Amino acid sequence: MSVHAGTARRAAPEILLRPRRVAEEPSGWLGWLTTTDHKRIGILYITTSIVFFLLGGVEALLMRTQLATPDNSLIAPQAYNQILTMHGTTMVFLFVVPIWAGFANYLVPLQIGARDMAFPRLNALSYWLFLFGGVVFYVSMFFAPPEAGWFSYTPLSNRVYSPTGGQDAWIFLIHLTGIASILGAINLVVTIANMRAPGMGWGRLPLFCWSAFTQAIMLIVALPAIAAAVTMLLTDRHFGTCYFDPTCGGSPLLWQHLFWFFGHPEVYIMILPGFGVISEVLPVFARKPIFGYKAIAASTIGIAFLSMLVWAHHMFTAPIATVVLAFFMLSSMTIAIPTGVKVLNWVATLWRGSINFKTPLYFACGFLVLFTLGGITGVMLAIFPIDWQVHGSYFVVAHFHFVLVAGAVSAIMAGLYYWFPKMTGRMLSERLGKASFWFQFVGFVMTFLIQHALGLSGMPRRVYTYSASSGWGTDNLISTIGSYILAIGVLLTVLNVVLSLKNGRRAGNDPWKGNTLEWFTPSPPPPHNFDVIPVVRSVEPMRDIRADLRRERVGTTALQSATARGADAR
Amino acid sequence: MLAEPTPGWGSWGAHPLTIGWLVLVTVVYIRCYRRAGRYSSRSLTPHLVAFFLGLIAVAVALLSPLDPVGDRWLLSAHVLQHVLLADIAPALIVLGWRAPVLPLGLSPRILRVVAPGGQLGRRLAWLRNGWLAATIWAAVQLAWGVPVLFDAAAASAPLHVFEHLTLLGSGLLLWWAVIDPLPGERRRPAWSRLGYLGLSRAAAAAICLPLTWLGSALYPRYAEAPRAYGISALRDQQIAGASMCLIELLVFGVAFMVVFLDLLSREERATAVAERAASAPLRKVASSD
Numbered sequence: 001m002s003v004h005a006g007t008a009r010r011a012a013p014e015i016l017l018r019p020r021r022v023a024e025e026p027s028g029w030l031g032w033l034t035t036t037d038h039k040r041i042g043i044l045y046i047t048t049s050i051v052f053f054l055l056g057g058v059e060a061l062l063m064r065t066q067l068a069t070p071d072n073s074l075i076a077p078q079a080y081n082q083i084l085t086m087h088g089t090t091m092v093f094l095f096v097v098p099i100w101a102g103f104a105n106y107l108v109p110l111q112i113g114a115r116d117m118a119f120p121r122l123n124a125l126s127y128w129l130f131l132f133g134g135v136v137f138y139v140s141m142f143f144a145p146p147e148a149g150w151f152s153y154t155p156l157s158n159r160v161y162s163p164t165g166g167q168d169a170w171i172f173l174i175h176l177t178g179i180a181s182i183l184g185a186i187n188l189v190v191t192i193a194n195m196r197a198p199g200m201g202w203g204r205l206p207l208f209c210w211s212a213f214t215q216a217i218m219l220i221v222a223l224p225a226i227a228a229a230v231t232m233l234l235t236d237r238h239f240g241t242c243y244f245d246p247t248c249g250g251s252p253l254l255w256q257h258l259f260w261f262f263g264h265p266e267v268y269i270m271i272l273p274g275f276g277v278i279s280e281v282l283p284v285f286a287r288k289p290i291f292g293y294k295a296i297a298a299s300t301i302g303i304a305f306l307s308m309l310v311w312a313h314h315m316f317t318a319p320i321a322t323v324v325l326a327f328f329m330l331s332s333m334t335i336a337i338p339t340g341v342k343v344l345n346w347v348a349t350l351w352r353g354s355i356n357f358k359t360p361l362y363f364a365c366g367f368l369v370l371f372t373l374g375g376i377t378g379v380m381l382a383i384f385p386i387d388w389q390v391h392g393s394y395f396v397v398a399h400f401h402f403v404l405v406a407g408a409v410s411a412i413m414a415g416l417y418y419w420f421p422k423m424t425g426r427m428l429s430e431r432l433g434k435a436s437f438w439f440q441f442v443g444f445v446m447t448f449l450i451q452h453a454l455g456l457s458g459m460p461r462r463v464y465t466y467s468a469s470s471g472w473g474t475d476n477l478i479s480t481i482g483s484y485i486l487a488i489g490v491l492l493t494v495l496n497v498v499l500s501l502k503n504g505r506r507a508g509n510d511p512w513k514g515n516t517l518e519w520f521t522p523s524p525p526p527p528h529n530f531d532v533i534p535v536v537r538s539v540e541p542m543r544d545i546r547a548d549l550r551r552e553r554v555g556t557t558a559l560q561s562a563t564a565r566g567a568d569a570r
Numbered sequence: 571m572l573a574e575p576t577p578g579w580g581s582w583g584a585h586p587l588t589i590g591w592l593v594l595v596t597v598v599y600i601r602c603y604r605r606a607g608r609y610s611s612r613s614l615t616p617h618l619v620a621f622f623l624g625l626i627a628v629a630v631a632l633l634s635p636l637d638p639v640g641d642r643w644l645l646s647a648h649v650l651q652h653v654l655l656a657d658i659a660p661a662l663i664v665l666g667w668r669a670p671v672l673p674l675g676l677s678p679r680i681l682r683v684v685a686p687g688g689q690l691g692r693r694l695a696w697l698r699n700g701w702l703a704a705t706i707w708a709a710v711q712l713a714w715g716v717p718v719l720f721d722a723a724a725a726s727a728p729l730h731v732f733e734h735l736t737l738l739g740s741g742l743l744l745w746w747a748v749i750d751p752l753p754g755e756r757r758r759p760a761w762s763r764l765g766y767l768g769l770s771r772a773a774a775a776a777i778c779l780p781l782t783w784l785g786s787a788l789y790p791r792y793a794e795a796p797r798a799y800g801i802s803a804l805r806d807q808q809i810a811g812a813s814m815c816l817i818e819l820l821v822f823g824v825a826f827m828v829v830f831l832d833l834l835s836r837e838e839r840a841t842a843v844a845e846r847a848a849s850a851p852l853r854k855v856a857s858s859d
Contacts, residue, residue: 201841202761203834298830302823309819323805324782327812331819537845 025527036120037527041127042106043423046416048131049099054494055138056090059083061487064447068480070468080464081147082166086137088150089170092266093177094134096408100273101126101184103415104212106423108188110518110525111206113197113533118190126184133176140169149462151263152233154244154255159237168237174230178223185216192216197517199536206516206539207290210297211276214304218265218272221308226262229255253318260311268307270404271371272300274411275342278364281414282346283540284512285361286353292345293539299338306335316387325384332382339375343368358512359433363414366441367407374402377452392462395455401448413440413493420497421511425523426504432496439489446482450475515540576798577638588632592625599666602675610670621666627659632734641724644799645792646810648724649781653817655734656711657774660741661749661821668751686752700747704766707744708773710736715777721791744770748829759837763829767822774818781811 025031025040032040062083066075075083105123109116117123140146144164148157157167192213196205205213232243233255242248244255275296283290290296310332312318316325346368355361377399381387390396413436420428455461459472466472510519519542521530537544599621607614630636631654640648673681683690686698696702714720714733723733747766780788787793787803801809 199841199845201837202759203838203841294831294834297834298827301830302827305826306819306823309815321805321808323808323812327782327816330816334820334823 034124036116036124038105038109038117038120038123039423039525039527039529041123042102042104044127045098045102045105045130048127048134049095049102050494052090052094052134053099054490056087056095057487057490059087059090061483063087064480064483066464067466067476069477070466070470070473072465075464077464078147081149081462082145084462085146085149085152085170086141089137089146089173091404092150092270093173094130094137096270096404096412097181097266098130098177099412100212100215100270101130101181103208103273103277103412103419104188104215105184107419107518108191108209108212109195110422110521110529111209111516112192112195112200113517113530113536114191114195115529117187118195119187122183122187126180126187129176129180129183133173133180136176137169137173140166146170151259152255153259154233154236154252157233157255158245168234171230171234171237174226178227181219182223185219188212188216189220197533197536197541200541203294204536204539204541205297207279207293207296207300208273208276208516211272211274211279211300214300215269215272218269218304218307222262222265222269225258229258229262232258253315256315256318257311260314261308264311264314265304265307267400267403268303270408271411272304274367274408274415275300277411277415277418278346278367279342280514280516281360281364281418282349283353284418284514285356285358285364286350287356287513288349288353289515289540290345291348291351292341295341296345299341302338303335306331306338310335310382313382313384313387316384317391329382329384333379336375336379343372343375358417359428359430359437360414360418360512362434362437363410363417366437367410367414370402370406370410370441370444374399374406377402390455392460393455394451394459394461397461398448398451398455401451405448406444410440413437416493416497418512419518420500421507422518422523422525424501424504425507426500426502427507427511428496428500428504432492432499436489436492436496439485439492441489443482443484443486443489447479447486448482450479450482454479510542513542513546515542517541520545576643577635579635581635581638583633583637585633588629592629596625599671602667603671604675605677606671606673606675609674612670614671617666617668617671619666620662624659624662624666627654627662628738631655631659641730643792643795644801644810645789645803645806646801646813648720648792649810649814650817652711652714652737653814656707656737656741657818657821660738661745661825664742664745664749664751668749669753672751673753686754697743698746700760700762700766701769703740703743703747704769707740707770710740711770711773711777717789721789724791748825759833759840761833763833764826767825767829771818771822775815778811778814778818781807782815783811 025035025037032044035041035044062075063080066072066080105117108114144166146152146157146162146164146166146169148162148167148170152167152170155161157170192205192209232241235241236243236245236250242250244250244252246252279290279296310328312320312324312328313332316328350365377395381390381396381399417428417433420426454472454475457472459466459470466476507523509522511523512519517530517534517536518525520534534541534545603614603618603621631651636647636651636654640651673685676684682688685691686695714723714737723729744766748763750760750763784807785804787807789807792806793803795803797803
């Protein structure tokens, strides 16, 4: 499928002159605290999320250390439950979802040729709500952290079994980050719908923007369910209501339905922007247009829709009629179709491309391999008789880490290495980047591939220890060693970022020969983003601009002449 | 007392009215198809296939064992019959009539009357309003989903025919709006088509999800029906809901993808046309220079 179907020519981009209307922001820390600039807010989101990622990573290492040997007593059972809850909640609500909000904040206005988000102040409010949600949650660590797991099933999370304020902190975290996400999502939808550059129809929207747009709609649809659920849990805990308590007419299954009606879309909320990143990175480093632009955009929306209808596959062991399970099995398996379309298109994009093996592409290729494996185990788990066998085992842990670590984190790394030059004006070190990739790749496979075997041999998830007679000791030790290798890989990237911020090679406007409009503006971009806004003629406006510059190399450059034309027109 | 015999695979009906209607529609379509084939350079086989699959869906719904089983024994069979009549058959029939079959297949005399600008076409323009069509479809679905009406229709032959006519008719209106089959309409992207689909599927979900999840039988006629085929009333209701949800999901998924890709192509074409039009005067000036 051609990306330029229906467009007979790739005409030179015209350039529209627009007046600058950006207020000066204070410099220094005050500037960061009071900023409404989408780029600064994006960087705040990304930085804060990475801090939470490191905290969640430390929690993961603590758990893996505890599980390295049988009958280990390094961490007490209750503390293990608390760390487990903190880890899951942090990674989902304080790392993956908000870091995508950061990327979307930074990139969407630049990619669509806008000067800012539609509602800059609302944007700032979203960030601060997210930060306060995280702070409220982590403060509980000094008192009594929650211990009912990241999905806080009732009755574990009710007042009888979780009497401390830690569970309330979890509830407030969900409320605050939920409001932040909904406000951010509304902002993003309005921005993309109304503020695209001239000529940028929906058929020319960058694929990252498609994924951010779809993710935003999913957030708006899915989050109210969890907001309602945690409010009901709060009233059950403190105001005597009985939504989830069966002793007074409530139903614990209601919590599961409400939670997973949000929870399964949440999986795609975490991964769809990653798909967008991969769709941006691959064509640039394969030096050919993305294969099947429309199919990729359509499959993004298809996945989003299907993800809303498969929540009960998380409840296959709950008392539900078999015919209903069959429905959810079939609907869950259909998600493999649009996902397969994407993987096929990505591979076809690489096929016969003149590959430029830079760090972002390393991570993108790692994503392709590992995420596909995670997808395959996902189809296995969608078959309910198989799920009955491995439900609640390490097989499920391995599956969702293949999807979320190999999927979301690899895509985040790819995005970070790809757009860091745009955000800072400096290149990240390729050598450190590639070393980081290999440590992460090898560490990840060591940590999680073997967990499939652990699960199949019966090791339940969420256990703080196991007996030596189980035979799981060696596999767990390998998994733990892998987790430390993975951690070294992540730290190498952190080190790379810190070193490159000051000493990195200067990036210039367009170091990768990118396809989208963010590469049209200086690195880092000025507060008003663009001095001139180009008219978009295809899904790859920067290719058009570069082609135009090549054509007009003799005499004045295309930019100068176009600017002059624009000035004359005014 | 002897047990009432249950309909089996051989229980096909031979309703003269239904068969007559199917034959008449087929004759009209074949005439239009041949006429359109004379003027169009495109292969119209996909249109023909879609149309006949649509008629087969109608025949399966009204003449196959689904009809007697749904009338008396199983709610799931009745619900499946409704899905065929309200969704599958109309979608395929409209696909069969889409341009160029309809505009080129009708004689100029008839076309002048029924075309959007024609005498009758202008009067019936309101029927082509997509939001109205989706609302009518949703209202028909929800109304016939009410247990009293549903059971009454199953018990009374005239009411049952009326029920089927409204399902088929509203389905044709909805899918006409979604497929947008006329050439003039294809020039505009019409993103609202996704909205029509969304509204209609939300209405379908409002029926199929309760059937799937509720723990008691909703329809007295089927709760009290003699148990046959080894299926309890509640299980029958769950099968009805789950199969309806699954079919609606697949229909929506396929339709959404097709309409979405079509919208992107239409927008691309519309943008290209607008850009050509915008650059035309400049080219003229450049050539005169």
